Amino acid sequence: MKIxxxxxxxxxxxxxxxxxxxxxxxxxxxxxxxxxxLIRLCDPKFSVSCHYLISRNGTIYxxxxxxxxxxxxxxxxxxxxxxxxxxxxxxxxxxxxHDFGYTNFTKKQLASLIKITKKIIRKYKIKNRNIVGHSxxxxxxxxxxxxxxxxxELASGKxxxxxxxxSNFLKKFRKIKIKxxxxxxxxxxxxxxxxxxxxxxxxxxxxxxxxxFQRHYRQELINGIIDEECLLISQNLSKNLQKxx
Ligand SMILES: [Zn+2]
Numbered sequence: 001m002k003i004x005x006x007x008x009x010x011x012x013x014x015x016x017x018x019x020x021x022x023x024x025x026x027x028x029x030x031x032x033x034x035x036x037x038l039i040r041l042c043d044p045k046f047s048v049s050c051h052y053l054i055s056r057n058g059t060i061y062x063x064x065x066x067x068x069x070x071x072x073x074x075x076x077x078x079x080x081x082x083x084x085x086x087x088x089x090x091x092x093x094x095x096x097x098h099d100f101g102y103t104n105f106t107k108k109q110l111a112s113l114i115k116i117t118k119k120i121i122r123k124y125k126i127k128n129r130n131i132v133g134h135s136x137x138x139x140x141x142x143x144x145x146x147x148x149x150x151x152x153e154l155a156s157g158k159x160x161x162x163x164x165x166x167s168n169f170l171k172k173f174r175k176i177k178i179k180x181x182x183x184x185x186x187x188x189x190x191x192x193x194x195x196x197x198x199x200x201x202x203x204x205x206x207x208x209x210x211x212x213f214q215r216h217y218r219q220e221l222i223n224g225i226i227d228e229e230c231l232l233i234s235q236n237l238s239k240n241l242q243k244x245x
Pocket of ligand 1: 027072134144
């Protein structure tokens with residue numbers, strides 16, 4: 001695997017221990033071009049960076065060394081982890097994003113992502129449940145890598161988690177809105193078990209967390225409304241996680 005060095009000064013200078021690295025966060029750049037992304041992620045004025053950036057043609061750039069804390073996650077939460085920069089490796093995929101023309105990720109880009117992710121998983125023994133998108137860990141602020149990111153495909157190669165239902169089975173439960181309070185509470189509990197921060201009781205906040213969940217696990221319909229399909233998926237994911245731990 002060829003990696004090009006492209007130094008960014010946007011990281012904390014102290015080294016971190018191998019043990020502190022527990023999570024992989026996937027992003028899209030959300031900018032007009034690869035060139036613009038590389039410039040911004042390396043510009044001290046913007047205070048943002050990542051460890052790796054993967055271009056549309058599959059080239060991998062190393063911006064920050066893995067043993068340094070890159071600035072990619074911001075205010076964030078996953079499971080027992082808070083403000084994830086210190087505990088994570090950040091990978092940016094070049095994509096214009098929702099503001100400038102969101103497109104499918106390219107085959108070459110995903111092939112490179114799979115290679116580097118597998119290497120990182122092995123090196124730091126990262127759990128599948130801790131391979132997440134920026135929107136999963138910061139659902140109020142972020143929507144990347146977005147609903148075109150192929151989480152299901154990656155999970156079939158043991159990168160991240162996925163449910164064990166067929167899409168044909170699930171389809172029947174889509175848009176059947178959940179009204180009962182116990183069922184809603186069950187859904188919230190499941191999301192919490194998966195890793196989402198669900199401490200807020202604010203309805204608007206919960207709408208955004210539901211959207212983040214859908215963007216990852218039910219990409220066909222992202223409306224922030226809890227339906228039977230969402231409940232089933234959340235139930236299945238949290239049960240499978242329990243079995244494993
Ligand atoms: Zn991001």
